[in-house]
Amino acid sequence: MDLHPQILKAIAMMAGISFPDLSPGEARATLREKVALLNQTPPPLRRVLDLYPAGPGGPVPLRVYVPLTAPDNQLLPVVVYFHGGGWTIGSHDTVEPQCRYMANAARAIFVSVEYRLAPEHKFPAAFDDCQWAVRWVHENAEEIGADPARIAIAGDSAGGNLTAVTAQQLRDSGPELCAQILICPITNLIFDTPSYVENADGPVLTRRMQEKWVENYLDDPALRSDPRVSPQQATNFSGLPPATVITASHDPLRDEGIAYAECLSNAGVSVRHRNWEGYPHLFPSMGGYVDAAFEALDFAAKGLNDAFYPE
Secondary structure (H helix, E strand, C coil): CCCCCHHHHHHHCCCCHHHCCCHHHHHHHHHHHHHHHHCCCCCCCEEEEEEECEEEEEEEEEEECCCCCCCCCCEEEEEEEEEECCCCCCHHHHHHHHHHHHHHHHHCEEEEEECCCCCCCCCCCHHHHHHHHHHHHHHHHHHHCCEEEEEEEECCHHEEEHHHHHHHHHHCCCCCCEHHHECCCCCCCCCCCHHHHHCCCCCCCHHHHHHHHHHHHHCCCHHHHHCCHHHHHHHCCCCCEEEEEEEEEECCCCHHHHHHHHHHHCCCCCCEEEEEEEEECHHCCCCCCCCCHHHHHHHHHHHHHHHHHCC
């Protein structure tokens, strides 16, 4: 299937940008600029709060999004969100539109995590920060109006990777998670799937970009098969939280996202998966141009609602 017509203008916004050829600082600034152009005005919320608790390697910036409909005297479920960007770029600002939208749609507090970025901070810095952030939210939930018994995690691209590995790590140590949301996730750094051949040159994400991100993130190429980096390489998927998985037909990561959903389902985990035909990597972050962005975010929010507010 060809790319959906709506996506073509969004792709044109990214034309001429070669992220692998930019310095980390230049790439981060470019992403912030493009995200602002690719999205509508973010929806209003009850309040937004920035916190800077001390984490494993220094302060970990957290941004708390409280939905517009939040009641005054009732604890809400909470979603800890890990942004994408190849472990190298990305911030609160680059996922703010999605976090705001899903906070309202899921009737939940969202907490965005600015984990330490590569190449300045190699693996396991981001891995450690994300686990720490979930534990911090659990221990301090009531201070932000959240229910410590209703915690989910979510992320896109590299943030989806961090979501999957965090779910695996916390399965035994806790806290218990209600759900995991994986949006166009990186689940296997082997890069040998048909979708990597079909979509090696993009659009949006290319094989060359992925190779650069991995080079930034890992000191040792042998780590590519470590389950803490490639969650699909794990040997036990049982007991993981219910998953909502979003993939896209024109994404190099399509097949590994589908394969990870199958690993979870085969292990008895409840899985909701949908593959969007005609769309590229991270189309849910292009709400200013693409109607399907909101379809995907609503699909994610339903997974959260089902976990947080069972009938």
